[in-house]
Amino acid sequence: MRSRVLAHTVKLAVKPVLDVWGRYPSPVWPAGLLDFGARYLQPTRGVARHRIRLDNCDAEWWERRIQGRRSSEADPVDTADVAILYLHGGGFLTCGLNTHRVLALRIGAASRASVLTVGYRMLPRHSIAESVADCVSGYRWLLERGFTPDRIVIAGDSAGGFLTFATALTLAEQGLDQPAALVALSPLTDLDPTAKLARQEGRECPLIPSSVLLTLAEIAGRADGDNPTVSPVDGDLAGLPPVLIQVGSTEMLYVDAELMAQRLGAAGVPVTLEVWDRQVHVFQAAADVLPEAARAVLRIGEFVQTATRARDRSAASR
Template identity: 55%
Template sequence: MVGGLNTHRRMIARLSAAAGAPALSVAYRMLPAATLPEMVDDCLAAYRHLLDLGHPADRIVVAGDSAGGFLSFATPLQAIRDGLPAPGGIVAISPLTDLDHTAKLAHANLLLDPFIPGSRLPLLNDLLLADLAPDPLHSPVNGALSQLPPTLIHCGSTEILRVDSELMADRLAQAGVPVTLVIWDRQPHVFQIFADACREGLRSLTELGAFVRALPATRASGNRDTAA
């Protein structure tokens, strides 16, 4: 519902510099103008665009924060389902990964998160899914995760989406996907966007960039193509 190219430009620029890769920032349609499948379609179109330009899939890293973190998993899953190759890596910052909010509503962080009104998350589903029948596969945590690439997840210790970050990390590990989850002590939702005033945010972006640099395809080639 909020955010876009301008709100995230500085954070993406920092991540791009840390990764040593140009970044394609996707202005996907958002609520209330678009439903979840339309958002995924927009991100998938951006991924297809990079492939059509000749960027090898294993040198593309898909990254996102919050709702974009949801899309950073949903887009590769849809790409694989459509017969496209998986990207070389996934970077997720405070991602929403599960549209079943039962565990979040029962977690202590429901009362600690200063940004996301966790009790209203169920209302989000009505907007995201509109007239679609409920389906567990709408949540990336329930997808065919074994084909996903190496993944790095960063989140704050007191935010409600810590629950989703931990669940996705567990599911990826169970599926045999190399995954690392870093939980930053007492940091709020997407604290990386405050890197100008928050040294933890800057450190996090530096670590996320180092992860991209260390991915097998990019390490072997000596340079990265695109982080989307």
Template identity: 50%
Template sequence: MTIHMETSGTRNTGAATPIAAPRRVEITGTSVAARLFGWGSRLTVRPVIAAWATEPRLPWPACLVDAVAGALPGLAGTRNTSIRLPKCRAEWIAPTDRSTETDGRAVLYTHGGGFMAGGLNTHRRLAARIGRSCRADVLAVNYRMLPRYSIDEAIEDGLDGYRYLLGRGYAPQDIVIAGDSAGGFLAFSIALAARDRGLPLPGSIVGMSPLTDLDPTGKLAHPNVDRCAVIPAAALRRLVESSDRADARRGGSDRISPVDADLRGLPPVLIQVGSTEMIVADAELMAQRLAAAGVDCELQVWHNQLHVFHIVADAVPEAARAIEAIGTWYDQIVSHRSEHATVG
């Protein structure tokens, strides 16, 4: 594995001073396991998603994926407790080992799955790994999904999860909002909604292969449109159509994608993405706009990794290292904040 830092901006903790560019870190080297999962995904996952995009109105059992994943064991050394938020379920993931000190930290986690698949079961181990890496408790939100509910309702569920953490006494600066793929869209949207509702901002945001722009134009024009091992181009258009229909049933929506929002004042952000996935277009654009808004942002591009490669951390070494890198980055943010407070 080789790490190469291409560009570097001055570290900033959220002031609206423009940063020339986000810090872009290229992590090269691809294991055999990563290549095998990439090929396997291209032969299995991508065709299934393509079939859905061809006939989206068929009764696809999206919930079956999460139900089957329920057979997977939780991560060793963690305890999972069901939580009820106002309009959805959530899960509390905490370490069982008393020697594991969480330092009063918490992760609010929103899973991926195109806003219409996945859930607590599919992402339980990933969320727990992130909590362990950050030495934090985790609240994973089982937000309401398309096509029955709108993305706005998913954001509201995430905001309820954030309020839950604040109500439990977690300091906002000790809360990380994290999400993968569509969950990354929600992570940014929840932080922006918290700011706009007068709630204190979280301490940091982490996006793993985050969708940040519902407009598919940039992604469809990117060279990775045919290289992505997970997402076919047609799925992006169908996602927008499904979201538009859900919004129409609620009388419309004034929601905008995170890339188009006023990003000034957001806390430090880490974005991790695979170099060959289509979502790299969103990751790069979001990182650029965060930097332009004066937000401290680090963009890590992992060579030849598939969309949300983190979820196969049990088998792919790069995935495990990426999750460890989240904890390392977060520790640096906390350390810098402490040093700044001491100097102040």
């Protein structure tokens, strides 16, 4: 019932606004206002925030303290030895570190991991390729901090899901080791809106109207210029780490999640696709009020812990 109420509210209050933007896009729209308004959202306890600067963007490092682990009398608590690189959604156009802080840290808590959130450069001033470069910069920052790839998980929602896969593919191109796993929530994986618009159930999506997909593809194309972005579903997926994808059954982006899972499987990548019945886009953000969302976040935490402890189990067996 709570899920239905939320979906109905979003459909009446948010979707019409997005549809107007999709039909009449303009620089006048205050895309940055949403993240600015969310700047006072409070994080969970047990984490220490450090504002950092990557090569071309800001980021936040949320260091989780694990109670009861002593490395010395002078250091009664240790920090988590697992890190999540979290990439926020927002259609490459809006949202940021503030809007997604609570969701990212909730996933970090469920995973017993510290979290690096990246305020990557966005459309229309910057291309998606530049967004990906900022995410790779975040991954390199974690490596420099001492996290090994098997202790890092890349996660993201919506457009951040696109960046999750695009970042992993770019790491392979640059000769860097893959992280332990990838997590994608309601991911956009194909910039071509054709298949999404053809699915009847997608029209029932409580949040994303078709006009937004068409406009996003147009804006991304203009920003890319002569170097169009290759969607992750069309990339060389072989060699990617285990993947968890969560999506709602009536979402506009259900097609993208399903297609990505199919192509990952065909490439030999271990993949789990969870389809949550009639849940709204990135419903995990409502874990405080939706039991389904809370369970989904716990599932992510289990997946992350399993993926990052795989090497320990292998070593123990030897």
